[in-house]
Amino acid sequence: MISHMNMALRSPMLLSRYSHLLSAKLQIQMHLSTSPLTRKMSTDARSIASQLSNSGLLKTQGLIGEKWSDAYDGKTIQVINPATGDSIADVACMGGRETNDAISSAYDAFRSWSKITAAERSKYLRKWYDLLMAHKEELAQLITLEQGKPLKESLGEVSYGAGFIEFASEEAKRIYGDIIPAPLSDRRLFVLKQPVGVVGAITPWNFPLAMITRKVGPALACGCTAVIKPSEITPLTALAAAELAIQAGIPAGVLNVVMGNAPDIGDAFLASPQVRKITFTGSTAVGKKLMAGSAETVKKVSLELGGNAPCIVFDDADLDIAVKGTLAAKFRNSGQTCICANRIIVQEGIYEKFANALLDAVQNMKVGDGFSDGVVQGPLINEAAVKKVESLIHDATSKGAKVIIGGKRHSLGLTFYEPTIVSDVHNDMRISREEAFGPVAPLLRFKTEEDAIRIANDTNAGLGSYVFTNSIQRSWRVAEALEYGLVGVNEAGISTEVAPFGGFKQSGLGREGSKYGMDEYLEIKYVCLGNMNKE
């Protein structure tokens, strides 16, 4: 770690890349002088980490073929518990060389994995799903430890994430082709669906398990092999999931994991003609780079990028449903999801009532370490995330927005931020244009349905959106008019493995989950049999 930090300090680019580690170091220093409550949280987290270590699921090396491997130059990177600033583990900090070896392993394994029957692949995936669910508690603890979300949410993520593997195991057997009526009597026309090849999967830190399973589940079901690059901030859950894949008997090389220097790993994926598909979830800026970089070898690309979700509350909404839905859409994972409500657009007739009811609900939210009882909001992922929220609030209040509650760091210190509501927000403020990725609910006011749709669509993003109304006609009209890949009507919990997830506009390309998500890992091959009338 020290050598890594020194390296970062020498290079401004690396400094910004690894700023979360530097701030984590500061957090550790802060932590030593913080309250007894903070120290108690730390002790709990430490004993959980040592139990996990005994369970064999706390892996720190990458997986290349059948071998768990250190970085070839021995470099490591610290994984930090965002709730305490403590280091959980040092994991291998890999780069291009390890990635090339992982790609070769995946390429070799593709030959046999793509040839076994769909039923066999289905059985492996089912076994993996069973193991993920059997280790639900430990995986959830790992998620809370490295990512910070409340344990209850982590347990939910394990079920949700494992669901993609279960769904893929079922869908593996339903990858049908077609027979096309031939235009000439001596021809027979077929369409085959075949796996695209080696997949490079790059995932973020906000759902350390689910963002991986929703990619590799369908990839493996279709007969592809994969190299996963989890976020360097949360690699431990990915490594535990890979260990369970091995225990499920998934053959060596089918699934590989490398983590560490993200640009080096990404460049190795892009440069390799053997990688036929890039699937990425993360920032729009990195997604654009990967899309541009894929052009050289013309890879298939799917991107799940940033959102700017509107949550529209009409005068005719059920207040209770709208408040509960908004709370879930906004504050889940401390606001750190790409479908978190980013702008709460409320009709003028219900605005005051809604704001007061939301305030009542937010006042009762318990903030703390994700392992503590009753906590519904954990820390943000790092200091940079807190600073981003602070600067958005500062911009909004300097332009006339008002903080109704919160608006500052939490007394717990470290990376904890108070659940916040800001009123009188306009669509031209930064808080409405950028993804806050924090526990901040900005309230915007509108008059007519047309206003609401115009404000909602006035962004380059188009991922999640929410509408609260009791009118069936309005809900249909507005759902059709929203330029978004997902619309929740009177519902915030819309993400599931059985439905397609993905964005319009600059929120991405392609879909994950459901039967549509399978197509992302398949090539379509047309076969024409000729001279079929010959005796």
Ligand code: ADP
């Ligand atoms: P976030 O802001 O959510 O961390 P990022 O886009 O920075 O979003 O990160 C998402 C994933 O992309 C992480 O696994 C990260 O390591 C990876 N990543 C970041 N930069 C690059 C890059 N230049 N090439 C490939 N992957 C990258």
